[in-house]
Amino acid sequence: MTELTLPNTPKIPLARYLKQAPDAFDQVSVQADSAVTVSQTAAAWPVRSAVDAWLGAPPVTEVFIPAGYHAEAPVQVTGPQTGSALVILHVGAGAHVRLQDRWATSGQQLGVGVLLELAANAEVDWLTYDAFTAHTAIVQRTAELADHAKLNWTVAGFAQNSGASLLTVNLNGTGSQATINVGVLASGSQHVGYTTAMTNNGRQTQGHINQRGVIVGKAHLIFNGIGHIIKGARGSDNQQENRVLMLGSKARGDANPILLIDENDVTAGHAASVTRVDRTQLYYLMSRGLPESLAKRLVIRGFLEAGLLEITDPALKQALFKQIDETLVMADA
Template identity: 35%
Template sequence: MTVETKLPYGSEYVRQLSTTLGEPEWLRELRLKALEKVDTLPLPKADKTKIDNWNFTNFQHELKNETIESLEQLPEEIKALVNVGANNQNLLIQKNGSLAYASISEELTKQGVIFTDIKTAAVQHGELLQKYFMTKAVKYDEHKLAALHTALFNGGTFIYVPKNVEVKEPLQVIYWQDSDSALFNHVIVVAEDNSSVAYIENYLSFAEQENVANIIAEVIAGPNANIHYGAVDHFAKGMTVYVNRRGVVGNNGRIEWALGQMNDGNTVSENTTNLIGDGSYADSKTVTVCRGKQKQNITTKIIHFGKHSEGNILNHGVVKDEATNIFNGIGKIEHGATKSNAEQTSRVLMLSGQARGDANPILLIDEDDVMAGHAASVGRIDPTQLYYLMSRGIPKKEAERLIIHGFLKPVVNELAIENVKNQLIEVIERKVR
């Protein structure tokens, strides 16, 4: 089933899509409601970046059913992310929006943890999915891309951790795109009271033809729950990417983000955490490398509603050639969120005279009894650091490489799977050279 999608989208196609997937009636109706909104809603706002002429709506939309019999069949780039030959428990691989490989430990199932693709979740866990899908974090009618996503999402993952369950091993999902079909991916991670989980995802595309990725992740941490969310996005040059990762945190809960934005095409990234509960905590670390003529707009926002809540933002970017990277860091403390603390640091390292980098720190404070601070810088490699390394006999290019890796290290070290960490280092190495 393939259609050239140009606004307006047909309701008949959406009904057919939902029927083909065997979805419950509530989800079909939500898709249709979202479809009605697409033409009337504006694009999301990307401060200091004009995205009106970016391609978000001209693409192929397709459903495929692809499977992988063995990890040995994987391309080398994906093999590097998994330990081929090991048990590889708690691993999902989705190819072009279709679940191609799944390995889930028996222990995880016994604990009542749900770890499955979003299509299976809609059929087998419909009532639970309905509770969290576009209700707690992101709304379907926020803007054009959210509505478009809701109407046409065709891949993703649903993770649910019951109360008092600690998932000891990281859950890993690889999203592999090698067709001319657009990727509309929806991820939901829910950790109920006193539970914990680490989730790591990788997005990869190899074809450089014009295409679209529209990704939304909703992350819900209940009271005293702990979620570690790691992601490395590596879409090819022709992909226009919109990604919105949003969290909601209850009393004394925690969400820690470690995000690597390594795309080669134009990208709009939103990462927002709502600290709803008292004593809630969020830590968001993002690194990016921009090259060529690509443009990236990355907004990280932490909003404090609960008392004694704490939010930390760290953004580090490297820009070369004629690329543009914009960091918007926003810490907002709402009235009543007393004793809260909002801190942020954004730094951009430029490697060429034509590169452009902006770091925009914003603090919005509606309460008196709080702490808040920010730091921002845009500049070139520190000549003092370079001189120190070269004085120890290290060649200039190697010294620059070491400084760049050290600059991006805060996020690389946060990734919970060693193979993913090594792959990010390799991608960084390839892009800066």
């Protein structure tokens, strides 16, 4: 047996986090129509890294979405009120699915694992909404894509916890495509890191990462973007953008783009920035009479919105905007 290693997470003290065992495991709840089957299984969690080993072998909720499934209503996964949880979602060939996972889970040290498998030609719109109230959470979400599968994934990180969020997309099948948009609002004394990895294993695969983070108070937010094109993944494309906006002198932000390219016939690119509020934009809004606090809120909302662009649910969007406004008003006070 080969030794399990930790994933590469620059500036995130993952090994230190993993010294403390995860909180006891509970089950997620799943809401979907009758074509979707849900079962609780023991020890089904694949162990590929030291994080998987840390999660252990608790009960796993498995969700099967059959081949050819088409539905407008989303398949909804809701994290438990308190405690760690694991879920595996299998999406059958050619299925078209809207998927949501929402977490407002409390606890001391959560271990959360979500594994999404897309069979050939499956298409998934995935919305992740993190509103953990736990102290610390180690969250691992992985998507595996077979031939010509498509994933459009938005992650809204509006949680209070510290810890690490590991988002991984593996473009295994030929012609598979994925976009991951991440919008994070970090506040208080939160110390949280995102490592978002997109790996092109298959030929003619396309993977895009777009991360936007706003940091207020004394929070520290780390964005790692890891684009990896494996040898043999000819004709592939891997792009990433990581942007962090800091408010207040005590906010800290890092944006680390990493590109690993082992194949010649590919395109890849990255952009990263850590900035403060754009003075030109503030001036423009204020020159129309908007008070500074309101102008600032609008600029910040706009910045974050670029990571939450794909959220079409108006109620959720409103809720997120409201949370942004409230967080910023508190930061102003």
